[in-house]
Each structure stands twice: as structure tokens, then as C-alpha cells.
Amino acid sequence: MAEKKTIKKEILMARQPIFNNKLETVAYELLYRSSDSENQAVFDFCGSLATINVLLNSYTSVYQNNQLKRMPAFLNLTYDLLINDTLPNLPTNQIVLEILEDIEVDAKLLESVKSLRNKGYKIALDDFIYDDKYIPLLEMAQIIKVDVLGMSLEQVSAQVEKLKPYKVTLLAEKIETHVMYQHCKDLGFKLFQGYFLSTPEMIEGSKVKPTQEKLLSIVQALQDPKVSSSDLEKLIIQDPVFTYKLLRIVNSSANNLVREIDSVLEAINILGITEMKKWALIIAMLSNQGKPEELPRQLLIRGHMCEKVALGTGIQDTSGYMIAGMMSGVNALLDIGLIELLEQIPLTQEIKAAIIKGEGIMGEILHNTIHFGLGNWQQMSSDVDTQIYDNAYLESLDWACKSMNCIDS
Template identity: 35%
Template sequence: QARTARPCRCVAPSLPTRLSQLMQGDELTRQVFLGRQAIFDVDRKVVAYELLYRMSAAAGDALTDNEDRTSHVMIDALMSIGLDRLVAGQRAFLNMDTASLLAELPLTLPPQRVVIEVLETVAPEPKVLAALRHLRDRGYRIALDDVVYQPALDPLLELAHIAKVDLPAIAAGQLADQVNALRRFNVELLAEKIETEAQFDQTRELGFTLFQGYWLARPSTVSGKRGLMRREDVLSLLARLQDPSLQTSELQALVSNNPGLSHRLLRYINSAMFYLPRRIDSIRQAVVLIGQRQIRQIASLLLLDGGETPPLELVRLTLLRARMCEQLAARVKLDADAAFTVGLLSTAEMLVDQPLTQILADMPLSEATVQAICTHHGPLGQILAAVTHYETGNFDHPALVALAELDLTARYLEAVEFVESIMAASRG
């Protein structure tokens, strides 16, 4: 029997041991909260939800100003809690201030799933109107918030699909006049802040078709957890994403080398928002499907998030595992991109401090990928098993022995060099 080459036992640290040490005293995630308030039709059936920022689980604990509200809601709705969980198959109304519109943040969202709600603080400036026309051309529906008609609103009303009429701001005897003024525009009328049955009946008789307010339903609060990211890392990523000559292969590498962004991107693109015929299992597929522009927008959202990443050493170890899985898969003619993803997600439980099965179910991934990560089943699962047993020094494990001819020590050292070069570049 041929003698099996054994890798050097002094090279690889124990990943589980290091992760256990890193977890002690380190806050890797934070609890996040979103409010949602139902919007009803004339038959009092729910047809949409407005998503609202919440600082805590208290239903009325909303942010007192607009600063960062849009970015927080979008991050949490798309990548932490999940839009599907928040609104199921209904549309989501998302508030947008001037800065969010000019930054084109809505373009990260599928137009068939959202309504862009323009806050009352947004002035009809030429740049704002151009942004709204672009959104309309892309298929987005636009609503104006807290409308009390005045001629200055005409440019916005000409672009809107829905006018949310602010009932408390209008005297009861003037509501009919407001409706008549708004009928000059091709907008659907939504009565907001309905607090009595009499208001519901009155607005319905005046031709309103959408309704929202405490009498119908108070906002509820939904919570989830968000993995944290350092702004420095996101800035470094954004700097490269701004390059118009960036090639798809380099874009794929940039995303793959950022575990936090990779996790969010896969979860986002596999959500029911996109109605994809099959699930996306690799960063390469996600990058090709979603494109550089939307990835840049998602990274911009993460920059606006104010949190911190998991410890840098945890990110390093995650990338190291993913890179080694990728290399081994390539040498045995398996899908290297999928292998990188399997390695990347195998530490997700530590990255986001949730049960691994829950994280994978929320993304979701194909059953083969889930089994590779959770049970080391299948060819990619055996690659992952070999890497994890190499990390712990269990060199006699069958999965590792089967790949011994690939010179695992050399593969590990190459992965270390690769990850260290990435870390150095991000610090530069």
C-alpha cells in the first residue's frame, strides 16, 4: 500500500478553538427592529405595508428625525429580517428622503415589490424630479407622503401614482376641496391617519381607495439580528466598485472576499422578491445576475449602517477556509465558486450569532449546498470536511486522506498568503 503523505501539523490553527476565543466578550450582532403598518383597500383587506424605523421593540419608539432612517429600514428589510417575512406577498412602502432619492438607493429594490414613498420634506427640485422620472421609467410606483394640496406640489403629483392625504392636517370641511384639487392628477388617493369609523366612511365616499391609520391597524414591530461590518472595509470595497472598468471576475473577487457582504447578497438575491426559477448558490452567479451597479448600492447601504464588523481575525479565518475549499475543489474539477460559498457560509453561525440551520433556511440555498455545509454530504461537503479536519489537526480523517496527494500544506500556505494580501490591501 502506498504511503500517504501527511501534512505538517504545525501550520494550521484550530478554527473552532479560535472562534470560541473570539466569541468571548465580542458583540458580533445586534438586535434590529422594524415597524410595519398595514394599508387597506375599500373592503378592508390588506394590500401593502409601510415599513417604519424602530430603535427598540417598543411599538412607538420611532426615530425622531429622518437621518439614516431610510438606510436602516432598507438594510434590515432586505438583508436582516427579510422583506418576505415582513410583508409576505404584499408591496412594501419605503420612505425616501432627498438624499436617498439622489443616491438612487431605490434601485436596489425590485420595482414589483415596493412603493417609493417620497417624504413631505422632499422639495420638487430639478434633480429630485429627474430621479423620480428615472424610477418611473424603471417601473417603480411612487407615493407622496403627508399630502396637503398646494400648487407647489404639482411637479411631484405629475410623477406620483399615489397621494397619501394627511387627514389631521386638513379641516373636515376642506377635505372635499382637497380631493377635487388632487383629481386633476392621475393619482390614487390614500387616506392616512384614520382614527375613527366616520373618517373611513367619509374618505371612502369621497373616492379614496387606500386607507391607513390606527382605527384600522396599529403598527406592529418585527425583530431580527444584523451581522455587523466595519465602515473601513466597506469604504475600501466601495472605492473599487466605483471603477467603471472593473471586470466581472474582479467584482466577483471583491464580493467573495467580504464575508458580510457575501452573506447579505446571497440572502437578498435568493429572496422571493426576484421570483427566480432556481436558487443561487455561488457568488459568481449572484454577481452576474445582479450586476455591479446594484452591488454598489448594497455596499452603500452597508456604509450607512453605523455598525462594526465581527473581529478581524474571524473574518480572516472565514476567508481562509473559503479560499482553501475553492482551491481543493478546482483541483478535483468541482465547482470552485460553489466550494468557496460552502466554506464561506460554514462559519456563518459565528458571524451572525444564530443557529446555522436557521441562517441557511432564511437565505435560502439549494438542498445540496445546505447538506454540504451542515452534514458534509456530497463532493463539496467532503471538501469542506477535509478543510475543517485539517484545521483541527485530525489528519487521519478519511476526507482529508483522500485529498492528501493535493499537498494540503501548500494549499493552506497559499490560502494564508491570499488572505493576508487582502487584509493588507484593505488596510491600505
């Protein structure tokens, strides 16, 4: 591995999905940190409108139902940004402006919020805890983000009761458990945000679903180091839809092939077993029904980012990095514990140690990649080149978007 350098990039960005009550992604909050702040900061509106639109496109575009869509972006604003009237004329149907919880509520602020609301922007109150001083803002806001982290179920219910007189959409943020998600859903919350999707939903007495069992069997077979080209071909061609999707993605521009491949065996011979196993795993994850599309999307981004970071830091053999990234969260697709899953999958000890204990160079890159994607930049190793991670993240967003389009088309 190349010698590490301490390089601080001026701006770091990541995104966090916002779901509706069907767990469909309907927006992204853009997480942002500038070089002069160790904590998350507000979005930088410097630069031309065209530049800002390109940035928003890069961080909020996804393929859904065979169409490229730009999701609405939730952006944090400071008091100064609000009252100085310096916001560019962004498309109002694509932007939700978040007012931070510690902002001073005065006449200037209220006048500015009213002006933005009249221009057509949606207003959200962030990390909201009810207080009478916020009543003027509650009368103008359309979305209230209730921070449920650290709250009991009863405390969340009490917040909802106080907000009933206002015509607002409730968004529960920082949800970490499926129990809290269900409680918020029952209370009438319409939007949801948090890490609960990345954890398996463990229900006592429940059985593994057929789609999950199929995914597990495919993952087991794909990671078998003794699998031959013919074994891999037999596994894939058992499912015509699986075969069709695999050939579509193999023939996509992502692989830069000179001519079209029309058989699984030919694809294996040209790309190699390692590369084919990777693509087959991707399709198996995306074909797993019953889980929100955002979960495999995040795992694709994580896996590809691990591989790109490894390449960027000078590692020659990066074959296991994408697998490590994807397998570190695939247990949430199967609703089983991570250790239990890894005991059933014939992964190398290097990959298992990286996932379970964060050991070795692979473990360090996986650790940093996960925290970068969550916007927890302060949790990354202190000596990483953040430019490499930022470039890899942005490239991985685009790659995952294109790959999912190839499979879903």
C-alpha cells in the first residue's frame, strides 16, 4: 500500500435517504462538512447556479422504475443564509430548506422564512423538540423532523400530540430500530430517516423467506473458492431472468467490451470467474424482493467505493474489496445476524476479519468507507487522504445508478 498522506479536502459531502411509509426513497438529505469545521455544516451555495445544479444532480439522481430521477434535496441553512437573501434561484420542487434547531427565532428570521415559503420552497424544522417559541415557525413549516434518537416510545408520542394542531408532515429522523420505525409509522409519521434499514429485522419465530433463501444459496455458491466455470454457468442459467439481467449488465458500457457477449460461459471466459462472481452477486442482491431498493443500492455504493479507494491508495490486488463492502451489510437483506451469515459463507479469512474486526488494510478501508457514506467523517482514520474517498464516493454514486438501470431495464 502506498504511503499515506494527510490531505484535508475543503468540502466533503454524502447523502442520507429519506423514505415514505412504503420505505421507498423519496428524497435525500445532503450531509456536508467544510475544512474549517469538524462537525457537519450547512450546504455551500457559493458558485454559479449551473455548478450547484450539477452538484445536486450528482448527489440526488437515482434510477427508479426504469427512469432517471433527481430526488428532492434537504439542505441545512444558517441564520445568516436565511436573512441575507443570498440563496440562488433553485428549482423549488427539488429543494427542501431545513432550519436548524439552535437557530434564533426573531422577526428577521420569520420574515425571511415567509418570503422563501412564498417563493415556493418547502420549509422543514430540523431536530425538532416542541417549544412555544417555535409556534410562528410551525405555522409556516410544511415538514417537522422529530429526532427520535434517545427518546422513549412515550416521549415520541408526546411530541406528536403537541404537533397535532399544525398542518405539517412529520418526519422521524435518527431511527435506529425497526421497533421505533413501526411506532412512528403507527403514530402517523409519513417520512422516515435513519440507519434502521441497515440492521436485520429479527422477528422471533419467523422463517426465512423463499427469496432470502435463494439469495443465501447463491451467495454461498458464488463465494466458494473451488467453484469452476461450468459450475458457475449451471448456477446462473437455472434462472432465465437472472441470466438475462447478467448478460445485460455484462454487455453494458461499464465493462468496455469490444463485442456483445451472448452466453454465460463466454462471459465467464472473457471476464474471468472473479469478475463474473462479483456481477452475479450484485444481481442476486438487487433481485431480492421484499426489501427497500435503497438497501442494495447503498451496498453497491459501499462495495464499489471500497474497490476504488483501494486502487487510489496503490493496492495492486483489489479483488476482495468490493465483496467485503457488499457482504458487510448483506445480512440486512436476509434478516439474520452478521456473524451467523459469515459462518455460512466461504469467504477468505482476510475478508471476514475485515468485516467483523476491521483488521488489516482492507478492514481500515471498509471502516472509513462506511463512515464516509454515513457522513461520520470524524470517525475516519486521521491520516486518510479524504480526496481519494470523496472522489470514490461520487464515482460510486454514478456507477451504482447506471448498474441498477442496466439490471432493471
